[in-house]
Amino acid sequence: MKKDKIVIVGAGLCGSLLALRLAQRGHEVSVYESRPDLRKVDISAGRSINLALSDRGFKALRLARVDEKARELCIPMYGRLMHDIEGNTFASSYSGREGEYINSISRQDLNALLLDEAEKHENVSLHFNSKCTHIDIENTIAHFKSYETEEEFAVNATIIFGTDGAGSVLRKSYYLERKFLFSYSQEYLTHGYKELEIPANAEGMHQISKEHLHIWPRGKYMLIALPNLDGSFTVTLFLSYEEGTYNFKNLTTEEAVTEFFETQFPDALALIPSIKDEFFNNPTGALGTVKCSPWMYQNKTLLMGDAAHAIVPFYGQGMNASFEDVAIFDTILDEFEGDWEIVFKKYQERRKKDTDAIADLAVDNYYEMRDHVANPLFKQKRKIEMDLEKNFPKDYYSKYSLVTFNEDIGYNEALEKGRAQDKALLNLIADKEVFTSENMTIEELQIILEKVKEQTNEILQEDKIAGLS
Amino acid sequence: MKKDKIVIVGAGLCGSLLALRLAQRGHEVSVYESRPDLRKVDISAGRSINLALSDRGFKALRLARVDEKARELCIPMYGRLMHDIEGNTFASSYSGREGEYINSISRQDLNALLLDEAEKHENVSLHFNSKCTHIDIENTIAHFKSYETEEEFAVNATIIFGTDGAGSVLRKSYYLERKFLFSYSQEYLTHGYKELEIPANAEGMHQISKEHLHIWPRGKYMLIALPNLDGSFTVTLFLSYEEGTYNFKNLTTEEAVTEFFETQFPDALALIPSIKDEFFNNPTGALGTVKCSPWMYQNKTLLMGDAAHAIVPFYGQGMNASFEDVAIFDTILDEFEGDWEIVFKKYQERRKKDTDAIADLAVDNYYEMRDHVANPLFKQKRKIEMDLEKNFPKDYYSKYSLVTFNEDIGYNEALEKGRAQDKALLNLIADKEVFTSENMTIEELQIILEKVKEQTNEILQEDKIAGLS
The missing domain is CATH 3.50.50.60 (FAD/NAD(P)-binding domain)
Structure with a gap:
């Protein structure tokens, strides 16, 4: 010893x-x-x-x-499942590669x-x-x-x-x-959080897909839900303390809370039976x-x-x-x-x-989860990135993949490369220099890959010359 | 009342x-x-x-x-006067416009x-x-x-x-x-500071130019000096607490301090008679x-x-x-x-x-004062900026001018515009898209001005699309 x-x-x-x-x-x-x-x-x-x-x-x-x-304690989640205000859902994978998921x-x-x-x-x-x-x-x-x-x-x-x-x-x-x-x-955000629960159904099973991390993005606030082994989901509401139409400061009555969930998260509300108890008894976290x-x-x-x-x-x-x-x-x-x-x-x-x-x-x-997931530019970017990861699994890694699935590089390298790559791709899309469609050919994707790589390197180089990195 | x-x-x-x-x-x-x-x-x-x-x-x-x-209490300083290790001096104005100076x-x-x-x-x-x-x-x-x-x-x-x-x-x-x-x-820097004094001469006059802020830049440390009305200068040494060959932790003897100033700041040392007293009796500030x-x-x-x-x-x-x-x-x-x-x-x-x-x-x-003022890219940039401010006084403002002489815009606007402009100009110089020489014609400068403006706007636009501003 x-x-x-x-x-x-x-x-x-x-x-x-x-x-x-x-x-x-x-x-x-x-x-x-x-x-x-x-x-x-x-x-x-x-x-x-x-x-x-x-x-x-x-x-x-x-x-x-x-x-x-x-x-043995893990439940794999392969992507996000976005829930819109009408109750429609949209899946978005975490990676275009096989075997990359979070738990x-x-x-x-x-x-x-x-x-x-x-x-x-x-x-x-x-x-x-x-x-x-x-x-x-x-x-x-x-x-x-x-x-x-x-x-x-x-x-x-x-x-x-x-x-x-x-x-x-x-x-x-x-x-x-x-x-x-x-x-x-x-440094505090202007938002706090509160935990709620979607219980298992009568058979002890999950009521919504357990293979996803669920998100109800609404711009200024959102719900997310992660599955538990017992069939339940832990739901988290992220909401401003003081700002906007709905906030923790003004949601002080059962009526207000019900109205908030009925209008903003109707499909989630139907799955959270103890919403009133939980909203008022669970602490608001910073x-x-x-x-x-x-x-x-x-x-x-x-x-x-x-x-x-x-x-x-x-x-x-x-x-x-x-x-x-x-x-x-x-x-x-x-x-x-x-x-x-x-x-x-x-x-x-x-x-x-x-x-x-x-x-x-x-x-x-x-900011991305609240605001950008509903932004058309970001949606196109995500689509292109999935195609690139799927078709060029060893040549393209999105920022998310660099951070989450590339454990042999540091977070800082992931940040610098990932941010430059995001900037390159978003600007290429905005300038209409790259396009996406349902069925991209491998040749089309190859051209996009080269453009993204070139722009990313240029961005990193320009930042370096300006002393910014 | x-x-x-x-x-x-x-x-x-x-x-x-x-x-x-x-x-x-x-x-x-x-x-x-x-x-x-x-x-x-x-x-x-x-x-x-x-x-x-x-x-x-x-x-x-x-x-x-x-x-x-x-x-009435002010002494105008029109620019920096850099002192190199051999005792040569190089002036650099704060602005190319008339009547812009600090005090x-x-x-x-x-x-x-x-x-x-x-x-x-x-x-x-x-x-x-x-x-x-x-x-x-x-x-x-x-x-x-x-x-x-x-x-x-x-x-x-x-x-x-x-x-x-x-x-x-x-x-x-x-x-x-x-x-x-x-x-x-x-947030602390790794450097601290110590104040020293260049006294007035026997006639009560300034011993070095009182129209400048003096800088002795040496990469990892530097001296600066500002004039006082009584003919003296207040000198400030900026030095690392622990890092590098010379630092506050290892400059503990008169011999070490003398050797440091003799080799690094010989011309300044000659003007600071009470260096030993001051170095050891004045506090080191954070x-x-x-x-x-x-x-x-x-x-x-x-x-x-x-x-x-x-x-x-x-x-x-x-x-x-x-x-x-x-x-x-x-x-x-x-x-x-x-x-x-x-x-x-x-x-x-x-x-x-x-x-x-x-x-x-x-x-x-x-970082700029310690490192960049000796960097050739930064020197060219500064030369071009002086020419632009002089010839286009209403169209060009360097970052320094935006911050220091444009009191009707906020610091944040000065930062965003100034940083983008610096990045544009440094990259134009590095890419050899703009040049500088002793006697630039107004037409040559006009072309540079347009290029800088165009690149600056592009940088701001690209950052905006990437959600960075």
């Missing part, structure tokens, strides 16, 4: 995978979590919260040899799996109901309060990892202790992006996962980015293990630009 | 101009400042700190009818002028040595501690303005009280950008100036942006006075995109 005493604050998805992987590498790891053990208590109060798991997440799970077990998975089931696997290692100890109150970063002492005994206690460590999520106590200690210049941002730097303090502490880079959910990459953190950290350990200060520094050097990029991509997608 | 009781926290440049202008509009205004009265105590400890005052600042000063008095002005003298003018109004009261400790935003009560009596006291107000600078107590109250979703960012939103809480409090949007100094616009805040606020008052909540909301709607823009432009210029 290695001699350093490692404390991980937060046993969520990132913390439990990190604990498992460090244990596999022979470290002694103590994990502290403020909530009760989610394997024993149903902490989501009856609601099934699900997330999108994709290739970057799987790559990290594979490293820790838990990918196959995770796969709906229960947060609780996946977290439980990771805790079970971590706990199999005798060098891991898990401590629940232990609320971290403050971290003394200079002396690497974490202070806790037990929710069971109400007692306060302190834990000495060699290294403390803060995987304690968007509201991280370790990050707050960095901010308040002012021992170094700490760049920090928290949507925010957190970035900060540095993530580490000397050779003592490190932020990982949402604690270092919380993002909005619109690219389905929050969990994947946190899992990828663990995979990247592992490659840095392979190279530099033995000097934590160097490990932390190299990790941030390697990783920061990528987590910044996925944060920005996720905000981009917030 | 209007009946609202207005409290302004912070009697710096923004707070004192705001107090003056609100007093002119008939408001009762109480101003509280943590520092002593700078008209009675020399708080800069013998150092003359100067700033760049330009057209946006003057526009606001004109509104308050103090522009002419301010003009070096003493922070203390200008602040004193504004306090004097404010104090002439019987509806203004000034309170120094009063440190704001906390603001109860719900009840609009500001809490202070007197540095003279050590006593704590509270002031009730109808409205509280926080013009208390980058470390604003009002902004901190927003962040810590969590009464609303507060988007907030503080360079940070602060953005936040919302600036207001209901109809009760408002952040203005650096408290709302601190920026790095590389565009010489910090003070100008804060003064412009007061001018914009005044136009909003003209329209909506009587309902503070609406006034605050409209003010932020109108102003936020512009202060975000100048923050980003200032960071751009940090």
